[in-house]
Amino acid sequence: MTEARRPVKKPPMREVLAEAAFQLFLERGFERTTVDDIVARAGVGRRSFFRYFPSKEDVVFPDHERCLADMTALLDAADGGDPVSTVCDAARLVLRMYAANPEFSVQRYHLTREVPGLRTYELSVVRRYERTMAEYLRGRYVGTPDGPLHAEVIAAAVVAAHNNGLRSWLRSGGEGDAEAAVDHALGVVQEVWGAKDASAAGPAADDDEVVVVVASKGTPMWRVVQRVEAALAED
Amino acid sequence: MTEARRPVKKPPMREVLAEAAFQLFLERGFERTTVDDIVARAGVGRRSFFRYFPSKEDVVFPDHERCLADMTALLDAADGGDPVSTVCDAARLVLRMYAANPEFSVQRYHLTREVPGLRTYELSVVRRYERTMAEYLRGRYVGTPDGPLHAEVIAAAVVAAHNNGLRSWLRSGGEGDAEAAVDHALGVVQEVWGAKDASAAGPAADDDEVVVVVASKGTPMWRVVQRVEAALAED
DNA sequence: GACCATATGGCACTCAGTACCCTCTGTAAA
């Protein structure tokens, strides 16, 4: 058996296409760039483009498919623990994908803001993350009253919080601390919906321990929640 | 030529097109129906279709544009009161639009479930409602810490809750009580995020009144919230 | 009648996406 060494001869066509497409999108805009323009710059046949990307929009989000798979794997592997906390970890997976390529993410952000077709496409991508999280939560909440409802509301809240933190980082040009922004945003959701990490924080406090909260009537609920949360967090 | 007699009452072309299109979508499916099929059945020119509907998908959601305008008007006219409660009222506006034509809504629901293109389009529509609500909340939360974040999270939660109630009604074939389903779902969100209607429930309780809640550590936050809320609601 | 605005139809065009078939190249079996 003669094994021929195989030095990587060509850069993968997928990357060549994505690179050429992104350059053109930045130069002329998404809508004024045709698929023929892309394949011309990439020096390949038109048919090849659609072999690697099912649509022109897909080339703008080349890594989401893998990230969604990662999230599914993370949730499948998650055992016990606060469901909301687990889902927040799943959201952080998406953030890290963005943070891995700051300049690309920022450019894509501006591109997506301007092109309605890309905004819509991004929505469908985000929706898949949300559904994945909601599915996981639904499994964790079986038997509890309004389990599916809670699952969907919490997933939506987590996604909204994540996106808020992510966008504020993207608006800053990728300069600030993305993790911190998202952690803070997710914290707001966890304060309200999370079971608090009592069960995960070492020896759980006795169930007999109690906290007392005093509030005046009419206080906005999330203020009450913040105080309750603070009280429950005390050690 | 000499055929000058035309007592046609001029049924609005928009409705004629929407009717013809929906019939065909139910008969052959959305993707196997071309715009040419639609205009042929409607007996009008192809160009007229795109005059009334910017895309083939739009004809499936002919009333959302008006509903969005209604929601904007409602929020513009809203004064004072609990912001979350106001936004929930805005969501109920959408529900009532669906409930006004149960059979149409149910058929459209099944159509949308099956056709990816329609699902994506619906996402973009829902997103516009969500942004409208978030925009309103952002205005109401100016000056409060993390106002924009709260605005987006609450809007997302309200939309998710609304859609949960709406979908459960649609799945039932439009038989049950849509308002009740959505009210219950929105109630879950309001329990957590709402300021409770103390300021809107007649003579507000004195700010000096207090409630005391006792909870064991590790209690899921929303259980705590339910009890706090119940306590705050007492008269 | 002439005049004007609006509504509609017709036609041609661009471009995304698909189906089908071709070539090329490297590999394994005869």
Added chain:
DNA sequence: TTTACAGAGGGTACTGAGTGCCATATGGTC
């Protein structure tokens, strides 16, 4: 070596959505 095979990429023609432009009604006004 020849043959057979497989997989990557190229080429062509087609469908169908959406747009621009222009011609043609229709209805109202002076």
